[in-house]
Amino acid sequence: METARVSVNPPAAARLPLVEFILLMALLTSLVALSIDAMLPALDQIGAELNSTSAQQTYLIVSIFFVGMAAGQIFFGPFADARGRRLTILVGLIIFLIGTAVCYFANSIEVLLAGRLIQAFGVSGPRVASMALVRDLYVGDAMARVMSFTTVIFILVPMIAPLMGQVVMVHYGWRHIFTVFAIVAVISALWFFSRQKETLPRAKRVKFSFPHFGRSLVWLVKQPAVMGPAVGMGFIFGAFLAYLSGSQTIFQDIYDTGEYFPLLFALLAFAIGAASLFNGIMVVRLGILKLVGFALSMTVVFGFMLVGISIAYAGIPPLWLFISVMFFGFFFLGVLFGNLNSLAMVPVGHMAGVGAAFVGSFTSVLAVPIATFINIFLQDDIAPIAYGFLIFGMMTYFAVKLGIKYTPLDS
Numbered sequence: 001m002e003t004a005r006v007s008v009n010p011p012a013a014a015r016l017p018l019v020e021f022i023l024l025m026a027l028l029t030s031l032v033a034l035s036i037d038a039m040l041p042a043l044d045q046i047g048a049e050l051n052s053t054s055a056q057q058t059y060l061i062v063s064i065f066f067v068g069m070a071a072g073q074i075f076f077g078p079f080a081d082a083r084g085r086r087l088t089i090l091v092g093l094i095i096f097l098i099g100t101a102v103c104y105f106a107n108s109i110e111v112l113l114a115g116r117l118i119q120a121f122g123v124s125g126p127r128v129a130s131m132a133l134v135r136d137l138y139v140g141d142a143m144a145r146v147m148s149f150t151t152v153i154f155i156l157v158p159m160i161a162p163l164m165g166q167v168v169m170v171h172y173g174w175r176h177i178f179t180v181f182a183i184v185a186v187i188s189a190l191w192f193f194s195r196q197k198e199t200l201p202r203a204k205r206v207k208f209s210f211p212h213f214g215r216s217l218v219w220l221v222k223q224p225a226v227m228g229p230a231v232g233m234g235f236i237f238g239a240f241l242a243y244l245s246g247s248q249t250i251f252q253d254i255y256d257t258g259e260y261f262p263l264l265f266a267l268l269a270f271a272i273g274a275a276s277l278f279n280g281i282m283v284v285r286l287g288i289l290k291l292v293g294f295a296l297s298m299t300v301v302f303g304f305m306l307v308g309i310s311i312a313y314a315g316i317p318p319l320w321l322f323i324s325v326m327f328f329g330f331f332f333l334g335v336l337f338g339n340l341n342s343l344a345m346v347p348v349g350h351m352a353g354v355g356a357a358f359v360g361s362f363t364s365v366l367a368v369p370i371a372t373f374i375n376i377f378l379q380d381d382i383a384p385i386a387y388g389f390l391i392f393g394m395m396t397y398f399a400v401k402l403g404i405k406y407t408p409l410d411s
Contacts, residue, residue, distance in 0.1 A: 026150045028126040033157040038165035042174040050109040062245040068120025070364035076128040077357020082208040084200050085129040092125015093189050104178040131356040136199040158269035163262035216354045228403010229344040232396040234363045238370025239388040246378045271327045275334025295335035296397045302329030303390030315381025
């Protein structure tokens with residue numbers, strides 16, 4: 001099957017220089033990563049101060065964010081198709097700021113978790129609208145290329161966010177991490193609304209109705225080209241989310257790295273960023289299907305490698321070996337993350353907002369229980385993380401391979 005290397009000709013008023021467009025989309029979507037990764041060094045301190053009842057409840061500060069995003073994307077997807085991309089981003093940022101204020105003033109873990117749900121619901125607006133914006137302007141390998149370069153910038157946030165969170169926590173207290181979130185949200189809004197025009201003309205907007213929304217969801221669920229990549233993304237992201245929410249336990253409790261935790265986290269995040277840069281260059285040369293096929297195989301190899309070193313060293317391999325294998329695996333996860341979203345979005349150009357919402361929310365709904373289940377067993381060794389990547393990496397392989405057979409990349 002031939003891959004398409006074309007882009008949609010966008011309205012002249014909606015065009016931005018490509019570099020600025022990529023940077024702007026990256027900043028808007030980076031609110032998600034910032035809101036998650038900057039919290040990681042502060043989890044123990046927050047749990048202690050707000051009387052968390054267990055480590056698993058503290059992990060919810062991260063994982064519950066994806067629950068809120070799942071609900072938010074279901075709302076903002078139809079909203080983006082009915083009311084346009086700009087209003088979607090505005091409403092989402094306002095809700096995000098409200099949730100940020102709730103978190104800042106929280107006096108219990110329950111109130112903080114409620115604030116995180118509101119934050120996540122709100123940040124879904126910019127995330128869905130940004131994906132729809134890209135889909136409005138690009139398709140096929142061209143879309144994958146733009147999303148990959150966006151991810152390169154986006155991935156800088158996970159690299160620096162834990163360090164930023166740690167510095168803010170040490171010097172100003174963990175509550176001011178939420179102050180940083182608010183500042184970034186305001187900067188994003190000012191840049192977006194001063195530069196980016198609407199990409200969905202009124203004539204192409206779809207008035208929201210529950211019957212139409214229901215029919216759209218039924219149509220999406222029946223598309224193997226959508227469900228294969230979406231299910232695969234949910235599986236592998238579940239394993240990754242287990243690592244993400246448990247990263248403080250892994251690096252500071254199991255490996256006792258102390259203040260070096262943000263640096264090690266950044267090193268592994270760099271692997272995903274490097275993969276996204278590689279993907280952005282190579283996807284227009286090799287095509288998305290070849291890259292995804294190779295990355296799927298290497299993800300399974302990564303799972304076997306991680307389980308192998310876990311068994312060989314009774315669950316705690318040397319730190320250098322653990323980091324080396326994780327770096328190898330995260331490179332191929334980086335190739336998958338951008339491309340699987342692009343593959344799932346290929347058939348949904350006529351309903352990009354609902355499609356982006358469905359793919360994003362479905363991925364989260366599938367990933368959060370997987371991560372929560374894996375984290376139950378994460379205590380004093382890395383074996384649960386290793387088996388998680390192996391088992392769900394293999395499940396990703398088969399789900400995506402099935403979906404690829406139906407992906408219409410020639411249109």
